[in-house]
Amino acid sequence: MGLQSFVEVHPESHFPIQNLPYGVFRPRPGSEPRPGVAIGDYVLDLSVIAAHGLFDGSILKGSDCFNQPNLNKFLGMGRPAWKEARATIQNLLSSTEPKLRDNASLRQIALAPRDQVEMLLPIAIGDYTDFFSSMHHAKNCGTIFRGPENPIPANWFHIPIAYHGRASSVVISGTDIVRPRGQGHPIGGSPYFGPSVKLDFELEMAAIVGPGNELGKPIDVNEAADHIFGLVLMNDWSARDIQAWEYVPLGPFLGKSFGTTVSPWIVTLDALEPFACNAPKQDPHPLPYLAEKISKNYDISLEVRIKPTGEENSHVVTKSNFNHLYWTLTQQLAHHTINGCNLRPGDLLGTGTISGPEPESYGCLLELTWNGQKQLSLGGTTRKFLEDGDEVIITGCSKGNGYNVGFGTCSGKILPSPI
């Protein structure tokens, strides 16, 4: 790999100059939120770079898109602006460019150590949608809930199935999650009520929408990639007992809406392009509005660890890969708009739980413990579902030739229910 930064980047870092993911941070407690880009152990403060006139390309020159508390304005500007920003930042950080490298006072204000800043939700989320695009996950859930005959509903191979999620409870990695209370199936007469006893994680990723579309004007599947800025890791926390009792006939509601965690860094599709791979063959052939010329997945290794309270170490509970998805991001987005539904910059499109074919690659405890029928080993202890104090840590990374393009972590710890 030729390209190198003057900022030191450890070989194992997720954030070399080839990545340059976007986030929003506060350099000090109380200071204004602003966009930044991760480089090694640092954040590059884009508001400072903009204030110094270093975004000098034709699109970003004079723009206030980096003088905002979130990335929505930048997202709405589209791929030409994103390409220009990436070129400018990659040049500025490269080992051969003196502008920032040799300006100690600018480096001092433009580069903040990542372990000293506070990361915030990088986008204002207008709507959050969650898809259901892993065939293995659909098959396992169907088998668990409806039996082994026809576990996958008839519509699944024709439609990238999805539901509307709750936008208000999407939180940034590191936010504690309070165990939800709610109703479960009646055992005797009255339904169970109390803290969920089947609290689960769901290993997901989510696309961040760039430019949206007008109500009534669908986006063509072959142009859908221009409406996707990048990806984050996502944990769609799920209370299986609440979900199972409430979801007929209108789908998941309180079983999901108590919290959804996303990672702070948005890795752009441009940075992921070297890791593009073919999406799975689709049989039956999709309808014309979903039949795309190039059907692309990405090779992103995913891992979930659980760290029980008081323990030193976390334990790997599953390893999966983004490329297990059956429906592509672009098919999801085209389907979402085919009825005329309008997307807006900053909308969050979850992939659904990313399960692979092998039991070690299942993306949630529901599948890993087969709805609590077996125990999952965590070193010295075991789990059927999550316990209070458990921290769930998702990581994701693509391995390049001598570098990584990674997502960092997406984590959250379970707090007990209020009494």
Add this chain to the structure above:
Amino acid sequence: MGLQSFVEVHPESHFPIQNLPYGVFRPRPGSEPRPGVAIGDYVLDLSVIAAHGLFDGSILKGSDCFNQPNLNKFLGMGRPAWKEARATIQNLLSSTEPKLRDNASLRQIALAPRDQVEMLLPIAIGDYTDFFSSMHHAKNCGTIFRGPENPIPANWFHIPIAYHGRASSVVISGTDIVRPRGQGHPIGGSPYFGPSVKLDFELEMAAIVGPGNELGKPIDVNEAADHIFGLVLMNDWSARDIQAWEYVPLGPFLGKSFGTTVSPWIVTLDALEPFACNAPKQDPHPLPYLAEKISKNYDISLEVRIKPTGEENSHVVTKSNFNHLYWTLTQQLAHHTINGCNLRPGDLLGTGTISGPEPESYGCLLELTWNGQKQLSLGGTTRKFLEDGDEVIITGCSKGNGYNVGFGTCSGKILPSPI
């Protein structure tokens, strides 16, 4: 009725001084959106009233809450602010108060004829939730889709069932609705794809949330009313063919997300208080977190008319009443937060289709034509589902002693699908 305004109000008007509903409007094309209150055939411009220092109560004095493009800030201030605003505005508009009555130049800028202003969506909607709270609607839908044995799912009498809706496609009354395209059940091998052939309206009302709650901190059912500002009329347009094919197992998605229409005027709970009535007896008794000390509905007459393209007249297709709801607004809100889900000012909580017990009071064409099995007469023509050019007009009104507290209309016209 003693209280009268110096502004002339026709006896049939929905907007006498007893009502004072809130909206957001532009007095002239291109001018800034601002909050207003309807009075007779006029809108009172609250930004003008505030600028003239006429909000002189302890809470609103000096506040910029009426110098905003939406009502969210005012909504977040809670009932004490709402009570103070209502008292101030009611006094200012009363026939015995000279401040505005006798100030011609102030009247000139503060009161705009309603037929000359543009009404806008009065709130920025963070999340839109739609409930399913009419037992008659649940029973009819269940019978149509799953047969007459056990039409109502077992959970329905324990849970105010709901799903997350799409916030981006909520539009103001008068906005045209493009007929959605999408998939329907396969007839031969491949699913149907094309314009929906089962386009429907749903007669609903929706609560507008005032102060929200922190994530992880549920709202007690007996305090829930303080979190509800008021109500609007709502038409939850639905494509029954798309919905029927997509909704297993995650609920409605594209069958609903192409458009949801709300009326421009938010009628406050304070104005509706004279029309409060007992909610239906609930059997089985709700769980403690849903068992409220006072269980309140409102007597609001609702009517839906359809006006086919080119016709002079619209035809009444159903008459219903808000008081047919089984679950109350406060139970809906308490249930929504019991898992810790956070609400925010401006959230929209739809009631679900409001069907009464008699066939003439069913709230959607699915029920009125029994899923297209019979024709509905519209004077000279008939309908099974909506046709291009049809305008659907919802009205709602509570009849007081010599005055109305009304909602105006909530209307939308169907445009053909794009080719």
